[in-house]
Amino acid sequence: MTHLTFEYQSITNIQGPLIFVEGLTAGSLGEMVDVYLPPNGSIGGLSSGERRLGQILQIMEGLAVVQVLEGTSGIDTVSSKIRLRGESSKVGVSIDVLGRFFNGLGKPIDGLSEIIPEVRLDINGLPINPTARDKPSHFIQTGISTIDGLNTLVRGQKLPIFSGAGLPANEIAAQIVKHAKVIGGGPAQQGEQFSIVFGAMGITSREAFFFKKAFEESGALERTVAFINQAEDPTIERLFTPRSALTVAEYLAFEKGHHVLVILTDMTNYCEALREIGSAREEIPGRRGYPGYMYTDLATIYERAGRIKGKGGSLTLIPILTMPDDDITHPIADLSGYITEGQIVLSRPLFRKGVYPPVDVLPSLSRLMNLGIGMGKTREDHRGVADQLYASYAKGRDTRRLAAIIGEEGLSELDRRYLKFAEEFELLFIDQGEADRLIEETLSLGWKLLSTLPKTELIRIKEEFVEKYYEKP
Numbered sequence: 050m051t052h053l054t055f056e057y058q059s060i061t062n063i064q065g066p067l068i069f070v071e072g073l074t075a076g077s078l079g080e081m082v083d084v085y086l087p088p089n090g091s092i093g094g095l096s097s098g099e100r101r102l103g104q105i106l107q108i109m110e111g112l113a114v115v116q117v118l119e120g121t122s123g124i125d126t127v128s129s130k131i132r133l134r135g136e137s138s139k140v141g142v143s144i145d146v147l148g149r150f151f152n153g154l155g156k157p158i159d160g161l162s163e164i165i166p167e168v169r170l171d172i173n174g175l176p177i178n179p180t181a182r183d184k185p186s187h188f189i190q191t192g193i194s195t196i197d198g199l200n201t202l203v204r205g206q207k208l209p210i211f212s213g214a215g216l217p218a219n220e221i222a223a224q225i226v227k228h229a230k231v232i233g234g235g236p237a238q239q240g241e242q243f244s245i246v247f248g249a250m251g252i253t254s255r256e257a258f259f260f261k262k263a264f265e266e267s268g269a270l271e272r273t274v275a276f277i278n279q280a281e282d283p284t285i286e287r288l289f290t291p292r293s294a295l296t297v298a299e300y301l302a303f304e305k306g307h308h309v310l311v312i313l314t315d316m317t318n319y320c321e322a323l324r325e326i327g328s329a330r331e332e333i334p335g336r337r338g339y340p341g342y343m344y345t346d347l348a349t350i351y352e353r354a355g356r357i358k359g360k361g362g363s364l365t366l367i368p369i370l371t372m373p374d375d376d377i378t379h380p381i382a383d384l385s386g387y388i389t390e391g392q393i394v395l396s397r398p399l400f401r402k403g404v405y406p407p408v409d410v411l412p413s414l415s416r417l418m419n420l421g422i423g424m425g426k427t428r429e430d431h432r433g434v435a436d437q438l439y440a441s442y443a444k445g446r447d448t449r450r451l452a453a454i455i456g457e458e459g460l461s462e463l464d465r466r467y468l469k470f471a472e473e474f475e476l477l478f479i480d481q482g483e484a485d486r487l488i489e490e491t492l493s494l495g496w497k498l499l500s501t502l503p504k505t506e507l508i509r510i511k512e513e514f515v516e517k518y519y520e521k522p
Contacts, residue, residue, distance in 0.1 A: 445471025
């Protein structure tokens with residue numbers, strides 16, 4: 050069957066990254082197009098002009114809105130043409146993607162040749178059908194005590210990291226890539242068939258170099274595939290980056306049986322790109338200028354994580370976002386919290402104290418924690434230890450505020466012990482530097498801290514575990 054090629058030379062308007070094309074009758078929403086610039090002095094013929102990639106965003110009564118991925122400079126309304134590709138945006142995938150670096154569109158940026166794809170997949174994909182979803186289970190060990198011990202990441206979960214400007218979210222992401230491993234549930238516990246897909250949006254050249262160096266030095270590069278969109282790259286490309294990354298992750302997880310951890314940073318840059326495109330399209334803005342469909346758009350990304358019944362692999366997602374002004378009620382953080390299953394919140398006061406990683410335990414949460422811990426997964430006392438550490442630290446923080454008002458001399462002996470517990474919890478449990486802690490080490494350290502409190506205060510742990518693990522002074 051002969052493929053029909055449709056060309057149009059009817060560009061009527063150019064606004065930012067968008068061009069408006071009249072009389073377009075053959076295209077479809079989301080279809081990719083080639084945009085040909087004027088042929089630089091030659092007469093006729095498309096081959097002599099530069100070609101750029103675009104996508105149809107909207108079609109209304111023969112008028113199409115096309116976003117140009119490499120920018121619209123040099124395009125004019127007289128000589129420029131567009132040619133329909135007849136397909137949506139696709140990325141070529143094969144097992145050879147591991148160890149490679151690509152841009153947001155899936156083109157190699159590591160100086161190596163193009164991969165030979167086993168198949169080309171639509172990057173838009175689909176959220177997992179709820180009836181086909183399997184319950185997330187089994188513990189993923191990140192090596193970070195505040196996550197593993199108190200906000201456990203479970204295979205198939207989506208657990209975002211809420212950061213702030215200047216906080217070390219990138220360093221934490223690199224540390225997770227270096228140390229993460231699945232525990233239990235098959236051969237992956239020995240590190241087999243465990244892959245990492247990294248997607249970066251709007252990062253600086255320095256940050257891109259940092260990640261590449263971190264992957265190489267950690268030895269994780271051979272099981273990692275990275276999609277990098279830098280700040281100087283087209284803004285439009287940021288909308289493609291997470292979808293390209295997730296498409297490769299789905300292939301590795303559900304076709305090759307890998308347990309895949311996907312890290313996306315920074316979702317704030319993604320949402321800013323969404324707002325910029327919405328503004329260029331003259332859409333009616335929603336809260337704080339973001340598009341009203343941002344919730345739906347984010348859901349199409351986050352809901353691609355999970356496990357599928359009958360499939361051996363899994364897709365676990367850690368999106369990282371920067372909260373403007375450290376505001377957890379900001380639309381990006383607010384909507385992400387609704388869609389995902391918890392959050393890891395970074396603390397500026399802890400960061401100023403030199404604590405790393407500066408995870409604020411109290412507002413952090415993993416809603417699926419109970420599915421990945423306990424006997425046969427982590428340890429029998431895990432739930433009780435986590436609850437008691439959280440409660441004791443919360444009480445210690447309250448006591449710290451009280452001491453600031455009445456002075457430490459006005460506190461009772463028990464209050465002083467809680468005050469000391471909060472300090473030691475931050476310095477010993479939260480502050481671990483770049484060390485890789487096993488879950489056994491994390492729980493043992495938790496018991497060491499809890500043993501500084503009277504046994505009568507450990508009301509959230511079963512008595513049998515208190516007798517077994519409590520360390521006498």
